[in-house]
Amino acid sequence: MREPASAPRRLTAAAAILEATAQCMQADARVYMMGEGVADPKGIFGTTLGLVERFGPERVIEMPVAENGLTGIAIGSALMGQRPIMVHQRVDFALLAVEQLLNNAAKTHFVTNGVHKVPLTVRMIIGRGWGQGPEHSQVFDSVFAHAPGLKVVMPSTPYEAKGMMVAAVRDDNPVIVLEHRWMHYAEGDVPEALYETPLTGPARVRSGDEVTVVASSFALLEAIEAADHMAAAGVGCDLFDLRVVRPLDLTSIIASVRRTGRLVIIDTGWKLFGVGAEIAAQVTEACFDQLKCAPVRLGLPDQPTPSSRGLARSFYPNGQILAETVAKMIPDAAHRLAEPIKALEALRLRVPVDVPNPAFRGPF
């Protein structure tokens, strides 16, 4: 990972992604972008605004609604050396392109014995909010991660969003970037220079000795809040941003669990057959003797996402639930964590379950 030269500024993740894209397009004429909405006035939640004005409609291609075909087209162009960035406003739309993604994108480098490369980046917006309902809110991280040949990353912060976007575009083979809609609103320090963060391995974001917590995407933002509250109460979480779902490198997490003996994983998507299952299984294999209790997984219940805020009330894991989970895993922690749990509950109740922040007013 190269050290960014320039001084950081506060940007939203949406602005960070936009900057990464513009810089990549500026630096490499082979980079182009395609997607429904990339050249429109809303610019994919602001992440593509101004690009068509700057780079022209030949490189910022507003597409017909034809996800499967356009994915194949992106792949074909990548085989010829172009570096397409394909964008789906919802991962749900990308389901139409699963054949192209899981076969041609994922397997071509393999099946051609390493001769062909498929430098394709596919951005997919995932996750919840504002009554989107069951078909505009899914995640599917574990689905894409099941396919050898894909890389699957989930940025959680503006810094990572820019760095991983750049790394994805520069990667010589397909990278799926899963961006949580609400992550777009997160603010953080982002260097202006073109930099990349590596598409390997998780990152430790908080240190602690009592429990290892792995969170990805938007779940990380909630986990940080919880970890900080728990730390203040003397319960130290070793908190990791999973970052890269595939290739899954659990070395640092395994080292952590060897120390803490406890593991909690928060899935952004459904818990069942989710990413957390793979992490729990691998960590158990690697540190069975150091585990003090079974790894615990949090994630969405085994139901499609309901639209109503009434039903959504208990649908998502959150910081409070994480703290309650930790409280149950550590023999003496229930007492120590009573206060943080209350504080996290209060924080949670301050913002309705269906918006990322109080300023959010819909309609999507």
Place this chain on the structure above:
Amino acid sequence: MREPASAPRRLTAAAAILEATAQCMQADARVYMMGEGVADPKGIFGTTLGLVERFGPERVIEMPVAENGLTGIAIGSALMGQRPIMVHQRVDFALLAVEQLLNNAAKTHFVTNGVHKVPLTVRMIIGRGWGQGPEHSQVFDSVFAHAPGLKVVMPSTPYEAKGMMVAAVRDDNPVIVLEHRWMHYAEGDVPEALYETPLTGPARVRSGDEVTVVASSFALLEAIEAADHMAAAGVGCDLFDLRVVRPLDLTSIIASVRRTGRLVIIDTGWKLFGVGAEIAAQVTEACFDQLKCAPVRLGLPDQPTPSSRGLARSFYPNGQILAETVAKMIPDAAHRLAEPIKALEALRLRVPVDVPNPAFRGPF
């Protein structure tokens, strides 16, 4: 599970599926079948032979090659009360229909608050053999199992193949039946009467006290062989046929692991983010204190399926590998299992890695 009245006969699983389908179509005029090849002279590996002659082309519909559209059509007809059976000669082709399957099939009962039902059965042929290569051999059990609203079953024997097929057709909501190509050749006792086996829970197929083994689909056939050899050498496997990947009911397996303290799972598909991860995670949660060692997963390596028998040589788990795995998990078993391992290796070497039996001669 209703007790079948009639006496069993030996049938292949392919014949059992054919019989189940014919009986269901005979019993219920709403049942019809659709797929590329259902009415052709090869009849989907023999599983649909004669149906078009018997029930006519209105109920055995030879389709255009348009998996996504035809799946939607099947769903629409199911909403109106028909009971379609859709067939894909390879699961790989069904990737084109993932949007219809994971959204409309899976979610309609939920999203309509239980008002609509989608009595759809989708058969998909999975698995290896005869150099099919990376796009005619996949499994994707964990992908379909990730979607709330689907049932996902993997029959392993002719008896189950018939019983589960009938249960799938009679189920009021979508059932994905994943049939291993090589399972079609397996022979077993099959009652002639119309019977169903329930789409819930695994089935114990061998009893033992030293290790719990969970296998599904074709892997079960190899596991049975291994378990019998190990039993003869005094190492008892509690062997389960997983049968139903979703809804996943691990009650009996958990009870078994509580007793044996050891668990091995064999995935038919890729190990990473596979079904085994979910089973390992759930079992660890449920019987952490009884586990003598970490659950072990076997499955395909993290690569697309190669075509060449040279590359395939080490690609698939098999009975020998299962026995070797067990030998490592049980302190004193290596010695006891030396003979069975040799015997299983000899058996394995008798048949080339790319055919189900010595009589098989391609071309698909």
Place this chain on the structure above:
Amino acid sequence: MADDDRTPPTAEAARAATEGTGHDALLRNDLPLALYVDMLRNRRIEEEIARRYGDQEMRCPVHLSVGQEAVSAGVCLALERQDQIVSTHRAHAHYLSKGGDLKAMLAEFHGKASGCCGGRGGSMHIFDVPAGVLLSLPIVGSGIPVATGAALAMKQRGEPQVAVAFLGDAAVEEGVFHEAANFAAVHRLPVIFVCENNLYSVYTPLKVRQPDLPLERLGRCHGIASVTADGNDAEAVFSLTRAAVDRARAGEGPSFLVFDTYRWLEHCGPNYDNDIGYRTQAEFETWRERDPVGLMAAKLQRQGLLDAGRQSELLASIDAEINEAFRFALASPLPEPGEVALYA
């Protein structure tokens, strides 16, 4: 609709709305007025949704059909109750014109237990079984094969029903449209593909998405009877649909109907958005001059079927219904979280 307290279906609503006003006899067989009342009602409902959207009580996306009311009216009034429609993300008008329950729709938008989906779906999944609103689906193109499959079932059972797939000008770009159309043609299914061409897919104009050729071609290439008409002329829509329905019932197979129209408000949400730059105010004005509701009102006035008094009676009756439905939606309880687990 004596069996429950659901809002009556539209043709009946049209009559009901005019009942007791002294015009009954006149209206009984009066298609233009029925079409007008349906459109006016949908217009008022959508306007009221837009007006109230800022209250943040309808916490889901809404895709309004203001400006496109002639299509839903003309198509759905040409159908019988047992005929089935499958709609899209822009489903409100289709649902209502076909007779879907207004209260259940608004309650769904409010996320309430009394919503047609019990709060599970939000605005993009509305359906009404008794009214023949089979399903609405928010994935572009996804409902097209579903309607085709409904038609397959109708044909297999020999029932004289018809299925309608509503679709936008973008949905024909999805391959699944062609897959369904080809199958419908081969099997001569009683399905009508109704393409509402409002010139845009979200903010992307048709001309950057498709070659400059009549949309009709995309039905015709599958051997499907295909025709284009003014989608702001409810009577034209009605009569073409009626012809397609007759063909379908006679076993003559599918039709592809293209209706040119225009969405007045933003793609999703309650606002006018001609300012954001994807279309011109001039274009918008041209279409607003061809307001389907206004055109029909003018025609009825010219024919002496509508006057100011009649109009205000209609509005009063419609607005009372709308207010009552909003009251219902607001008063209904949210579903309890536990209920989410119900499904099998």
Place this chain on the structure above:
Amino acid sequence: MADDDRTPPTAEAARAATEGTGHDALLRNDLPLALYVDMLRNRRIEEEIARRYGDQEMRCPVHLSVGQEAVSAGVCLALERQDQIVSTHRAHAHYLSKGGDLKAMLAEFHGKASGCCGGRGGSMHIFDVPAGVLLSLPIVGSGIPVATGAALAMKQRGEPQVAVAFLGDAAVEEGVFHEAANFAAVHRLPVIFVCENNLYSVYTPLKVRQPDLPLERLGRCHGIASVTADGNDAEAVFSLTRAAVDRARAGEGPSFLVFDTYRWLEHCGPNYDNDIGYRTQAEFETWRERDPVGLMAAKLQRQGLLDAGRQSELLASIDAEINEAFRFALASPLPEPGEVALYA
């Protein structure tokens, strides 16, 4: 092709095969003979694959093109080396006519490390970068957008290349064909969709899968220049392709070419299968009388360009090449299991 020991590409092979026979001067610009040699060579290769398939050394599915040789010859000889083709499950003839390495292909069928995919793909994934065989893909329709995307790259880079998507009569039923065709039309991409209509999808005849209309319609509906011709007439195929190539290079956009032809052998595998009942012996005979290789031979004979001596020289040279390639494939080692892990 002096730089390595790969089989020379076909146009060159045609010349090479006739070199030193005293006919050079005659052949240099002799398209009919080049087409003939290409077809004859493909025919002999496929026949030899069929003959040896029972040896169980080629342990993967094979989809032979016997009977369809005029399409690959006519199309590929109209292309330049840097033009790209994307093929299907039935890829052998396309690969060979475009100049793909015969040894690497046969070695791949044998699962050998020296195969073009190193044994990873088998017969349905053959490719050859120097020859411009970009990819072959076994999922029906899947390669159509890939070729279209190659054309997009060509256009974006301003290179005068052309991409060809080979497809069967079934592939147009996949929605992805329409998605790619629409995009190609809108962006005027230098792509040629070559539809080999052999009347069957596996064992299912065209007439139960599509309405009884010329396939051409499916390109035309997207505003694509579309034409149908006798796919057993290599010269006709060549000249239509050449026209499409010229249009593409001139920036005039995509073409859709339908070539009617017939597969002689079973869908997958080495045998004749007219006995299993999906097509009649009479239908087969009609087509066999129109054997593309035989027709061209007869024509060349009439024109005095081919005689018995020349024919046996050609066969001897081709058969020697084939035998040598099989020897190479059989002698090559299987890849080692460990190698499967190579990819990034």
